Amino acid sequence: MQTVAKLIDTSLCIGCKACEVACQEWNDQEFTLGTFGGTYQTMPQLEHNFWNLIKFNEFETDGQMSWLMMKYQCMHCQDAGCMKACPSPGAIVRLPNGTVDFNHDNCIGCGYCITGCPFDVPRLSPETKKVYKCTLCSDRTAVGLEPACIKTCPTNCLTFGTRTDLLRKAEDRAHELQADGLQHAGVYNPAGVGGTNVIYVLKDASAPESYGLPRDPTIPWTVSLWKGPVKVLGSMVFLGGILGTFFHYIRYGPKKEEEHADED
Amino acid sequence: MTTDLSRRGFLAGGGTAAVTTFGFNLEAATAVAKELKIARTTQTHSVCPYCAVGCSVVIHTLGDKARNVKPAVVHIEGDPESPINRGTLCSKGASLKEFVNSDLRLTRPKYRAPGAADWKEISWEEAFEKMARRMKETRDAGFEEKDSQGRTVNRLANLAMIGGCTDTNEVNYLLGKFRFGLGVLGYENQARL
Amino acid sequence: MTNGWTDVANADVILVMGGNPAENHPVGFRFVMEAKRKRKAKIVCVDPRFTRTAAVSDCYVPIRSGTDIAFLGGIINYSLSKGLYQAEYVRQHTNASFLLHKDFGFDAGHFSGWDEAKKSYDKTTWQYELDGSGFAKVDPTLEHPQSVFQQMRKHYSRYTPEKVAEICGCTAEDFLKAAAIVCSASPEDKSGTILYALGWTQHSFAVQLIHTAAMVQLLMGNIGMPGGGVNAQRGHANIQGATDMGTWNNLPGYLKIPRANMQSLDDYLKANTPKPLRPNSMNYWGNTPKFMTSLLKAYYGEQATKENGFGYQWIPKAGETENYGWGYMYDNMLAGKIEGLISFGMNPVANGPNTKKMLAALSKLKWLIVAENFETETSAFWNAKKLAEKYYPASGDPSQIQTEVFLLPASCFAEKDGAFVNSSRWLQWKDAALDPPGDAKRDQEIIAQLFTRIRTLYQKEGGKGADQLLNMQWNYATPLSPSLTEVAREVNGRDLTTGKQLSGFGELKDDGTTICGNWIYSGSWTEAGNNMARRGQDDPTGLGLYPNYSWSWPANRRILYNRASADANGKPWDETRAPLRWANGRWSGDVPDYKGDAQPDKLGSFIMLPEGVAKFFTADLVEGPFPEHYEPVESPVENALHSNVSANPSAKIFHAEMDKLGTSKDFPYVGITYRLTEHFHYWTKNMQASSELQSNFFVEIPDGLAKEKSIRNGDQVRVSTARGNVEGPALVTKRFRGLKVGGKTVYQVGLPIHWGFVGHIKGPLINNLTASVYDPNSGTPEYKGFLVNLEKI
């Protein structure tokens, strides 16, 4: 099955938040009526019951305002930190179409995925003690429907398709923007996580931070160490300990009390 | 019209979770256990009631319209056949399900008596009787057949009507007949605001 | 909209002004983004605030609220002085060549004919010079000093870039940059559109503002062109349809309400049927007798006979100068002249100006009927003191309010069928998906019950004006809950002799043999069936007209004035964007706004106007034949063009005790109200989904002003006017800046509207602040640009 992906063309985002609501509605989320956060952004960050957030960033450069708006959600990494960190088999799964999905029957709520994620996406629910994030509407994609956010997006900022097609489309669009004078326009598909199934076209790909995206996201080295060499080390220690003591016993046997007694 | 999406296909293999508990199938591509909530709904074409872009929506209701089913809205999303919105919706349109299902919806006529500090529920019958009576009293008191110069004007200035911008043309046409039947001139809608 | 949403994608230039479609019409805005993406269209956004629309624009110019006429006047001057206009279009399709009355002029803020005592104009000098046969004289060279063109040039020569900058508070460079982009649509093969909304209509000179926009578009040759037009983005699902169906001063189809001096149908038709002003003018409104007779026949059925003027006497008549508009309605209510109010899905307490006045006015009613989906501030007005004492401490205690209130649970959009008319004038039919909840009833049933019951009372007991009420035809198959399909068929009209549905208003007759409930909708439900429910996907012109999707008034025409998209010989100005083509003796493409088989040069191209051409100059409006910059009624500065006539001399200002106006001494800042994309009007405070996106009311404050006042983001502030106040947290932003106007810095304060005292989320009603100041033509209140004070609390 071909890997599917979501393309987010930030040059077409108008911050209308349709994707936020479509996500909430489709996934039957409970709504949180908040307090004023001093900004147009719905909430400071993603929540266990809010998986799709438009980040708003205001800048003034040389008297020219710019107001960047960008949809933020699970990136469905090719090399997913959450999957790497997850101890529970079948809790985080990669569906045949490449989607990184959580199966809450298997989630134990350890929250390692939260630490493993370089994009700070998964969130633990205080009620269910399980972790939640965007599923790329796996129930919709399974029957050939596009995810809810993509369906609703009025301005074509969001598109859905195979990863191969969308990567090509993203490159084309970046070239188009460059030709229109945005010389730093580019595609955000970070190699550090093996590429993502959520691909951005940024008006200024030289500064992904201005959108709130990490520059070079990778699975944190401590997580990689933990899930790689440390595991090997642990296995060696445990097995070595058991085998070592066993063979020690075979070779040297128990300590004798007489030897010492003789000395008296 | 009913969707022909089958839930069989994507539920196949739903038993993997049990196997993985014992650790034998570590990278199981677990099937999506969540059922597509619009797999067996009835679809109705409608138009968003908010702004005047005029986005078409598809209302998904419970059941197949059989005699013993009371439909309830389970989902509303954009209608791809509309050249205007092509399936897309804004944040308000995307939440229309809540508009229909909201527990703040009014479901019974209410009446507030002069000087009362609270609503009380009232039957439609009583409400209609009372309202018709008030309208007649007001019209009898305020109807002008002739103006001060003796010209026929057949107008009613002490009763005003507003609204319509959220209702259909046909309802507005009926409101217009109601209005001119009473002789009302004071008739305004949201276009003035 | 002269054009339509889908057509915006055909534009090369998009001027967004007096509107914020990215936030308030996001789905409509998709065609803006499509034009930007596919055609490389340039978007110019002129707005006091740097909005989400500004964020995706190519050129953003901040201006002071209410200075739009100056800005557009500057563009007219720029276009004329640089020769950046479509000369052939202007000559052929507009009244630029018409000669004006020799005494017409403008001096120091007033046009000729001003009567200071009456505070109104004598419009004698606003007429054309007529020849012996009653036709206007023209000078096709446009050089005659009395020509509209030369008068226009003279009038706008005062609107220099420097003057524009001085009035608007922008820089001359920014203005010139915007003007250059707007005028880049002047070549024949370019078109530009203008998108506006309440940022224009909520001014005391609103209609003139739109007039100015139309002038710009005529100079650019953009009216009738795909990707052109003057496009109002309307705010409610069927606000267009509600207006089409008549307001206080209109019958359905924009037929004017009779006045008391029109005692017979003949009087009425004589007064309201225009005469052609040029020999080639088709003057379509000349058919008014057919429209009116068919409406009366629909209303009064058998009772409408030729002998009784088709029942004309039963249509109520207003006094010659009387006005029953919104502002007058509540002023009269406050004065105790109105006993009862029936509100179908409207919330005047929230959306009318000066909330305290609205509350006081409703308290004077004997009875109030509200049919709604949700409880509103209006239905709960008698409880305002309890629900929002902070703002209405002096409001009456419920025990003192003697108004009897009926709150009726009505059905929502999903629970009823019928048609909505969108901004593009498309009538879109919808089906009912379910029944109303609980005991709620469909609106047609509520209306039918009320109507039937009051008629029964008159039948039994008699009473004043009984024949007016009893002769109104209500012969529906199920009179207590008429089927809307039956009503829709009546609205379309039918031929009484054949019993067949009419195929369009061309078949209407003035002899009483046709009925038609709204002539502009004729063609919506023909013998072919319900055209409003059509779902055809074909688009033969490739211009996004979709002729077989739903049905557009008038006559399924998608682009109004489309005849002007071609030159005198019928050759399209732009071959790649031709809505109409003339070949083999007929026009094809869109439904022509012209006689279908008439030679291109036979008729004037604007068939609805007596001139036969579009008007730069019009005597139809109250405050002048050319738009002139006037300051808002409450303004921090004097008019830089004529300080003696600063505000619109014709603006309607009410003077009830509660109608106070402030001065810039006490209220030094400018307040503007607006919607946010997160919410819809006063409805979505009932929706948790929308409330989650922005739960709180806030006050948007320019960075500079916040510094001056030591206000930090999130601090509580109070905004007050002479009428009332609102309180909430501050949102301090650089997107909103202080503007240099006449040497001083003017700060504007942003006030989103969506809160009130009922619903999931609560907050102040923004109209606590606004004034009963209205545009004299449309009767729309001035919600943009009023004087406020700001304090930290």
Add this chain to the structure above:
Amino acid sequence: MKIDRFNVRERFVHWLVAISFVYAALSGLAMWSRHLFWIAGVLGGGETVRALHPWGGTIFALVLGVMFSRWASQMKLDAADREWLAKSGRYMVNDEKGMPESGKFNGGQKMLFWVEAAFALLLFLSGAILWFPEITPRVLRLGAVLVHPLAAIGSIGGIIVHIYMSLFAVPGSLKAMTEGYVSARWAKAHHPKWFRQRTKNENESAR
């Protein structure tokens, strides 16, 4: 002859430490590797393990704290212990000639005590961070995901040796922790200094 080695209280504390350690270790191992997740099944399922592991760890830390306060003073390394440690290679091959004599605890046991205590502290701190991933700072969690397993590996490794020594390598040791006493021969053989001290005390008290 029986010589009392650990009183009831010490044995209680030790076994509480031991049980909580084993629970924490097993439940921790279940969440450490997918290959060991089956342990979670045995212990009541993943969610139970996730919920109780931190509590098991907390109990472990608490009772270890009690043990620590009781024994820390006895576990100070003196010069003889250091010499013992330097020559511990011989101890491993049961060639203990020339090694300094051990007191109640030999140098190895003391080291194990300190090392396990240090690991326990690390486990507790890093565990607390991982317990509440939704509120603890990410940078701390990134450190904790490394510290926690490393400390666990270390402490489990140490405990494997400890168990081996007590059950197999030094016969008779288990009784000290079950019934509280050891034989004189045992004491004399493995902890001669302590044996002399004890017998001297007894003689003195007998006198």
